[in-house]
Amino acid sequence: MAKDEVILLDxxxxxxxxxxxxxxxxxxxxxxxxxxxxxNKSPLLLQMNPIHKKVPVLIHNGKPICESNIGVxxxxxxxxxxxxxxxSDPYDRAQARFWADYIDKKLFDFGRTIWTTKGEEQETAKKxxxxxxxxxxxxxxxxxxxxGDNFGFVDISLIGFYCWFYAYETYGNFSIEADCPKLVAxxxxxxQRDSVAKSLPDQHKVCEFVSVASQKFGIE
Amino acid sequence: MAKDEVILLDxxxxxxxxxxxxxxxxxxxxxxxxxxxxxNKSPLLLQMNPIHKKVPVLIHNGKPICESNIGVxxxxxxxxxxxxxxxSDPYDRAQARFWADYIDKKLFDFGRTIWTTKGEEQETAKKxxxxxxxxxxxxxxxxxxxxGDNFGFVDISLIGFYCWFYAYETYGNFSIEADCPKLVAxxxxxxQRDSVAKSLPDQHKVCEFVSVASQKFGIE
Numbered sequence: 001m002a003k004d005e006v007i008l009l010d011x012x013x014x015x016x017x018x019x020x021x022x023x024x025x026x027x028x029x030x031x032x033x034x035x036x037x038x039x040n041k042s043p044l045l046l047q048m049n050p051i052h053k054k055v056p057v058l059i060h061n062g063k064p065i066c067e068s069n070i071g072v073x074x075x076x077x078x079x080x081x082x083x084x085x086x087x088s089d090p091y092d093r094a095q096a097r098f099w100a101d102y103i104d105k106k107l108f109d110f111g112r113t114i115w116t117t118k119g120e121e122q123e124t125a126k127k128x129x130x131x132x133x134x135x136x137x138x139x140x141x142x143x144x145x146x147x148g149d150n151f152g153f154v155d156i157s158l159i160g161f162y163c164w165f166y167a168y169e170t171y172g173n174f175s176i177e178a179d180c181p182k183l184v185a186x187x188x189x190x191x192q193r194d195s196v197a198k199s200l201p202d203q204h205k206v207c208e209f210v211s212v213a214s215q216k217f218g219i220e
Numbered sequence: 221m222a223k224d225e226v227i228l229l230d231x232x233x234x235x236x237x238x239x240x241x242x243x244x245x246x247x248x249x250x251x252x253x254x255x256x257x258x259x260n261k262s263p264l265l266l267q268m269n270p271i272h273k274k275v276p277v278l279i280h281n282g283k284p285i286c287e288s289n290i291g292v293x294x295x296x297x298x299x300x301x302x303x304x305x306x307x308s309d310p311y312d313r314a315q316a317r318f319w320a321d322y323i324d325k326k327l328f329d330f331g332r333t334i335w336t337t338k339g340e341e342q343e344t345a346k347k348x349x350x351x352x353x354x355x356x357x358x359x360x361x362x363x364x365x366x367x368g369d370n371f372g373f374v375d376i377s378l379i380g381f382y383c384w385f386y387a388y389e390t391y392g393n394f395s396i397e398a399d400c401p402k403l404v405a406x407x408x409x410x411x412q413r414d415s416v417a418k419s420l421p422d423q424h425k426v427c428e429f430v431s432v433a434s435q436k437f438g439i440e
Binding site for chain 2: 060065066067070074091093097
């Protein structure tokens with residue numbers, strides 16, 4: 001597949017963009033990374049994702065793939081000669097999709113509420129966020145990765161949130177590790193992988209970004 | 221696959237349940253339909269879907285599959301000897317998943333707001349709902365079905381909403397067909413199929429259900 005042209009429209013703190021970076025790294029796909037200014041979106045982003053107008057967008061030979069979990073499945077299906085990201089058994093695949101969907105439905109909004117609100121609303125968001133992480137910890141169980149012995153789709157879907165934990169904890173004044181030690185141990189296991197290590201920004205840099213974003217939103 | 225045991229925990233007005241009914245019918249899978257009382261959920265439902273506690277749940281040989289689009293993909297993967305529901309090309313598959321995801325993110329909540337609110341909130345919901353349907357109409361284009369010539373995943377994902385249109389229109393006092401004639405023509409094409417015809421309840425029955433539900437919620 002030497003003539004494949006792969007472009008990733010992304011924004012460095014995006015946990016959704018991180019999914020695609022990790023999946024492309026796992027598959028050893030060479031691609032051009034293009035940083036977007038999410039407060040001043042490029043004409044290419046608006047053209048490639050006219051419906052949601054959001055990063056990340058994977059562009060493969062000129063054609064856009066939007067929504068990050070869908071992009072990861074696409075990468076898994078196109079570059080299928082490399083190690084698979086989704087399990088092969090239909091039931092295990094359905095379970096993997098269920099948890100990736102759960103992560104999408106629960107974590108982002110409640111995580112954001114932690115750093116964009118104060119008082120009671122923030123306390124409720126923290127409680128809910130921890131509850132959702134505990135559900136995920138339960139799904140992980142004693143396995144090294146969500147799919148079992150191998151790093152895969154659900155791990156990719158979740159691990160980007162890990163570099164935001166420090167920001168959530170700083171703004172929410174709580175400890176995620178105290179409540180979810182096994183999940184944090186899983187995250188530390190994941191970041192040992194090259195594909196993850198090179199795709200996730202430093203947690204302190206994310207926290208600085210959150211500080212700047214809070215000021216932009218007029219929160220601080 | 222003679223010894224497959226397939227059970228569907230469902231609730232007749234659920235457009236999400238309809239997806240699984242249609243997919244099972246398309247694949248000619250025999251199954252046991254079990255009607256749930258969503259205001260008094262069965263122990264089996266709570267056991268099979270402890271995370272979301274929602275219908276529909278597909279139970280295949282004792283194992284639950286939750287979230288309807290995931291269930292349709294599962295059905296497509298397990299009973300793959302029958303006509304496929306998802307396209308085979310990875311890019312077309314990603315597009316199909318994108319639109320099914322769009323339908324999930326946009327239609328249900330805004331549709332519900334039409335019959336659970338009044339005044340300005342209802343007017344905004346109607347406007348947004350029509351806008352989302354127009355986007356879908358644009359995606360359909362001049363094709364007979366979303367995937368092209370064959371009825372498939374996106375059609376299954378969307379068609380269940382059609383039997384709710386009459387209720388939305390009655391409560392919102394507007395005409396969906398006036399704004400989206402091609403989408404309504406597509407829906408009329410879909411309900412010619414046996415799999416759809418036998419899976420969708422009568423639109424007047426849905427409207428009566430909405431009336432009862434409104435009273436339960438204290439809206440009327």
